[in-house]
Amino acid sequence: MTSKYELVVWLEVHARIKTKSKLFCSCVNEVFDEEPNSHICPVCSWFPGQLPVLNNEAVKKIVLTWKALDCDINSYSKFDRKSYFYPDLPLWYQISQYDEPVCWAWKLEIYINWENKSFWIHRIHLENDAWKLTHWIGWSEVDLNRSWCPLMEIVTNPDFRNSEEIKVFLQELQKILRAIETSDADMEKWQMRADVNISLRPYWQEKFWTRAEIKNMNSFSAIERAIKFEFKRQSQILDEWWVINQETRWWDDKKWISQSQRSKEEAVDYRYFPEPDIPPLNLSQEFINELIVPELPMQKYDRLQKEYWIKAEDAFIFAEDKHLCEYFEKSAKSSKDVLKTSSWILSELLRFMKEEWITILETKVLPSHISEIVEMIVSWTISWKIAKDIFPEVYQTWISPVEIVEKKWLKQNSDTWAIEEICKKVLESNPQLVADFKWWKERVFWAFVWMSIKESKWQANPQIVNQILKKLLS
Numbered sequence: 001m002t003s004k005y006e007l008v009v010w011l012e013v014h015a016r017i018k019t020k021s022k023l024f025c026s027c028v029n030e031v032f033d034e035e036p037n038s039h040i041c042p043v044c045s046w047f048p049g050q051l052p053v054l055n056n057e058a059v060k061k062i063v064l065t066w067k068a069l070d071c072d073i074n075s076y077s078k079f080d081r082k083s084y085f086y087p088d089l090p091l092w093y094q095i096s097q098y099d100e101p102v103c104w105a106w107k108l109e110i111y112i113n114w115e116n117k118s119f120w121i122h123r124i125h126l127e128n129d130a131w132k133l134t135h136w137i138g139w140s141e142v143d144l145n146r147s148w149c150p151l152m153e154i155v156t157n158p159d160f161r162n163s164e165e166i167k168v169f170l171q172e173l174q175k176i177l178r179a180i181e182t183s184d185a186d187m188e189k190w191q192m193r194a195d196v197n198i199s200l201r202p203y204w205q206e207k208f209w210t211r212a213e214i215k216n217m218n219s220f221s222a223i224e225r226a227i228k229f230e231f232k233r234q235s236q237i238l239d240e241w242w243v244i245n246q247e248t249r250w251w252d253d254k255k256w257i258s259q260s261q262r263s264k265e266e267a268v269d270y271r272y273f274p275e276p277d278i279p280p281l282n283l284s285q286e287f288i289n290e291l292i293v294p295e296l297p298m299q300k301y302d303r304l305q306k307e308y309w310i311k312a313e314d315a316f317i318f319a320e321d322k323h324l325c326e327y328f329e330k331s332a333k334s335s336k337d338v339l340k341t342s343s344w345i346l347s348e349l350l351r352f353m354k355e356e357w358i359t360i361l362e363t364k365v366l367p368s369h370i371s372e373i374v375e376m377i378v379s380w381t382i383s384w385k386i387a388k389d390i391f392p393e394v395y396q397t398w399i400s401p402v403e404i405v406e407k408k409w410l411k412q413n414s415d416t417w418a419i420e421e422i423c424k425k426v427l428e429s430n431p432q433l434v435a436d437f438k439w440w441k442e443r444v445f446w447a448f449v450w451m452s453i454k455e456s457k458w459q460a461n462p463q464i465v466n467q468i469l470k471k472l473l474s
Ligand code: ZN
Pocket: 022, 025, 026, 027, 039, 040, 041, 042, 043, 044, 045
């Protein structure tokens, strides 16, 4: 869109930390679609006088997250009570971190349309989730299952200029959190949601105007729609020289409009003060060092290209799927042609798997089967076409491709002398092609194979035809 305004967006992402129990009690975390109020205790039901105890696993997971993201670690951090009156907080406060969060600024580099871009994260901190309210006509339902579940809040700088950047950033974040298993980050299951702060500024200006915050967005397409709407709404206000109110807005994804929900409180309104029930966090260097970060998707993407020389697009797909990547690497280790191995997995194997809706862990095709097929193709034992013909059988059974090829042509004509005569005849009647063989080796070779087999009325064993033609042509 052409406009005199530029979009300026920052995000506050809430990701549910993947732990066994909640942040401050031993109730089960990660409940979804379960009987309301089935995982609660006096602590997370906010009974007065109950003492919350910090979950060590949640601390480990957040440490792992900032190690993975290579950000500045605060070995000392503290918890604060954030007070606000809102129906999803029965005690009217949330335990969060204010001036000493667990981590400060880091940069996340991502690829957008194959171009490297970086976005800055301002901070990450730990906090508890609120409860869930479902509103009906005339009454509301309270579910405390989610109450006090561990969240990490990831706040970015105002670095985003369009919704594509937001989408790719959130997807990359999702991939990292999943790779290090600190959050499942499933937006549909409410495990990851973003407060989107949207404002505008004229292109020539550094400072951006007052923002509107749309809370709890949990779909990429809804974020895109909300940004489009807000851009238009705020442009109109600015065009008329009106002032944009700082407020929290609510996105109605049925009507595709945002509506004012409440005026946004300034930080001071939250009356932050140190949380008396939770002692500050003091992390020893030992504790931090002990946590090992597994290979991240972006590192995998770079390594696969360097190690195997595969195409960037292929590396991208493998980097996204841990098990598929393991499968590829196993197959590549025993393969004579890694590029063909990669493309065979991504084109043929995945196509069959998609039809059956199965994952790589469920397939009967072993990684060595793929390298066998590739080996037969590069040694000119079978053509790509024959490989495709036998693949359904490889796919459906546990039988190895070499065995299938042998079995298939076992009953066929293996009379070497007769086949040699046929091959000779084919070569003699095509002198021009024989001359071309010098330049177009593989293509011409397969033409001869095809002509010889045709000449034998489809009786000749292709493997023998192969051997004889190789001998005759050399
Ligand atoms: Zn509890």
